[in-house]
Amino acid sequence: MRVLILGGDGYLGWPTAMHLSQKGHEVAVVDNYFRRRACVEMNCLPLLPVPDLPQRAELWRALTGYSIRVAVGDVCDYPFLLQIFKDFAPEGVVHYAEQPSAPYSMLNRETAAFTLTNNLLSTLNLIHAVAETDSACHIVKLGTMGVYGTPNIDIEEGYLEVRHKGRKHTFLYPKTPGSLYHLTKSQDGDMLYFYCRMWDIRITDLNQGPVYGLAINGSLPDDRLAPIFNYDDIFGTVLNRFVAQAAAGYPLTIYGRGGQKRGYLNIKDTLACVELALRNPPEPGHYRVFNQFVETFSVRNLAEKVREAGRELGLEVQIKQIPNPRREEEEHYYNPSHSGLLSLGLEPHYLTIGVLLEMISMVQKYRDNLRPAYFLPRVRWQHNNCRAVSLN
Numbered sequence: 106m107r108v109l110i111l112g113g114d115g116y117l118g119w120p121t122a123m124h125l126s127q128k129g130h131e132v133a134v135v136d137n138y139f140r141r142r143a144c145v146e147m148n149c150l151p152l153l154p155v156p157d158l159p160q161r162a163e164l165w166r167a168l169t170g171y172s173i174r175v176a177v178g179d180v181c182d183y184p185f186l187l188q189i190f191k192d193f194a195p196e197g198v199v200h201y202a203e204q205p206s207a208p209y210s211m212l213n214r215e216t217a218a219f220t221l222t223n224n225l226l227s228t229l230n231l232i233h234a235v236a237e238t239d240s241a242c243h244i245v246k247l248g249t250m251g252v253y254g255t256p257n258i259d260i261e262e263g264y265l266e267v268r269h270k271g272r273k274h275t276f277l278y279p280k281t282p283g284s285l286y287h288l289t290k291s292q293d294g295d296m297l298y299f300y301c302r303m304w305d306i307r308i309t310d311l312n313q314g315p316v317y318g319l320a321i322n323g324s325l326p327d328d329r330l331a332p333i334f335n336y337d338d339i340f341g342t343v344l345n346r347f348v349a350q351a352a353a354g355y356p357l358t359i360y361g362r363g364g365q366k367r368g369y370l371n372i373k374d375t376l377a378c379v380e381l382a383l384r385n386p387p388e389p390g391h392y393r394v395f396n397q398f399v400e401t402f403s404v405r406n407l408a409e410k411v412r413e414a415g416r417e418l419g420l421e422v423q424i425k426q427i428p429n430p431r432r433e434e435e436e437h438y439y440n441p442s443h444s445g446l447l448s449l450g451l452e453p454h455y456l457t458i459g460v461l462l463e464m465i466s467m468v469q470k471y472r473d474n475l476r477p478a479y480f481l482p483r484v485r486w487q488h489n490n491c492r493a494v495s496l497n
């Protein structure tokens with residue numbers, strides 16, 4: 106299959122490119138390096154220095170013989186994107202090219218405006234490029250479980266049947282996003298559903314939970330091919346941050362009471378889910394939604410697991426509650442369903458102590474690069490309120 110990966114330089118995009126090329130697909134990646142620039146601007150550099158896309162693609166080709174085509178540019182630039190579609194003629198597109206950080210979206214008006222325009226315009230351009238070149242091309246868009254929020258009923262997979270005054274109708278499951286970033290993921294989902302109904306295009310929306318892991322340590326021929334790995338308050342996902350805190354000998358910082366539950370998955374499962382979705386496209390006109398995670402944990406559970414793994418490595422891992430910079434429920438009901446990808450054949454990787462030992466050891470290898478100043482949250486969910494939350 107010819108697969109175009111938008112956002113192919115990112116944490117998930119680059120490993121997806123390697124994975125699909127290794128599976129024999131023809132792969133092209135597009136990225137405008139927004140994430141790299143934002144890491145410099147926000148003072149939160151990744152754990153490992155990451156070569157640029159042409160360098161990574163060249164290294165990958167030299168070490169494995171697989172090739173990945175690279176184009177550097179902005180998906181919001183429609184003529185640029187359209188040209189890529191005309192040249193490469195993808196049969197499937199994976200859309201990762203969005204601003205993915207909740208704190209970044211809540212920082213100030215400019216970052217909010219960027220998140221809104223970037224995430225919605227990139228999605229709109231993608232839909233139009235597909236419709237203009239080949240409407241059979243399957244769009245696989247990365248959504249987030251965060252669009253649902255934490256309702257006091259079970260979360261279904263995309264849709265909810267509603268009975269009202271003796272009649273029934275199936276709607277998209279109601280969304281209650283908890284940050285402006287999550288709101289844009291809800292809005293881009295609505296937009297995809299709209300165009301699906303209007304133009305009969307094929308779309309899979311993967312509502313993914315927070316991802317963890319690095320897929321190196323023996324599984325990659327060279328650490329320079331590892332994904333961009335952030336462990337900071339802006340771009341680091343919670344488990345990656347806890348692992349870095351443990352490796353640095355810094356307390357694991359829980360926001361508030363730590364009863365916030367979410368559905369998590371190993372980065373290896375992200376790659377498997379995206380490939381399963383690509384290989385099993387929906388019918389034209391069907392907006393298909395999968396909830397993409399394999400197990401749920403509270404933040405407190407995660408911290409305790411990291412502490413247990415740290416103990417096995419002789420690390421004294423402390424857990425510290427700090428004021429929650431976000432507006433969210435800290436203890437709540439959470440029961441999302443996630444059967445769609447399992448029924449397509451997903452074989453989950455669970456979060457075992459062994460997996461955590463591997464992650465901590467890998468981060469310890471680059472311990473000299475760790476910057477504890479990156480750990481504490483700088484962005485509060487308040488208007489014009491950006492400052493570090495005190496650890497004391």
Ligand SMILES: NC(=O)c1ccc[n+]([C@@H]2O[C@H](COP(=O)([O-])OP(=O)(O)OC[C@H]3O[C@@H](n4cnc5c(N)ncnc54)[C@H](O)[C@@H]3O)[C@@H](O)[C@H]2O)c1
Pocket residue numbers: 111112113114115116117118135136137138139140141178179180181200201202203204205223227247248249250313314315316317333342
């Ligand atoms: N990482 C997670 O835990 C997670 C969880 C749920 C959903 N997601 C979603 O998955 C997708 C990828 O996440 P990620 O963690 O790899 O983020 P990332 O920031 O590492 O990757 C996104 C990439 O897209 C690029 N990009 C952004 N806007 C672009 C544009 N207009 N044109 C071209 N390139 C652009 C960025 O430079 C970056 O390299 C995002 O849409 C995110 O919302 C991620």
